Each structure stands twice: as C-alpha cells, then as structure tokens.
Amino acid sequence: MVLEEVRDKGKHKKLLFKILIEEDSFLISIKCREHKEPVLIDINSVISPYVDKTTMVRIKEVCKSIYKKKREEAS
DSSP states (O other): OEEEEEEOSSTTOOEEEEEEEETTEEEEEEOOTTOSSOEEEEHHHHHGGGSOHHHHHHHHHHHHHHHHHHHHHHO
C-alpha cells in the first residue's frame, strides 16, 4: 500500500520513488528507466543488523499500526 510518493520539485514533478507500507515493514519502491519492474528495498532488512531485537519488534508494531490506519482510510 502506498504511504507516500516522493516527487522532484521541478516543472514536471517526476516521481522519484514511493514509500510503501506492508503489515510488518516499510519498503521503498524505485523504478529506473532501464528496468521494467520497480526495485523494492525493505527498510527493515536494511536496519535490522544495526538495532536490537526489541527495536525491530517495535518497528514492526509501528508498521502494523500505520498499515491498519491506511486500510481504514481506504475503506
């Protein structure tokens, strides 16, 4: 589910990337011109080596909360 679209500030406001929310993670979706499909970067997997297990549990809880609110907004 799209949480935010990040666009440049130029005349055409081109899409740079999207921040996505899933039930237990944040993702960044980037699509380059040379690629047919977007590249997905899971933020949780990027930061998990640098934080303790408790912090990761909290991050997943925050993701679940945001995901739930976004689903309610969409309904």
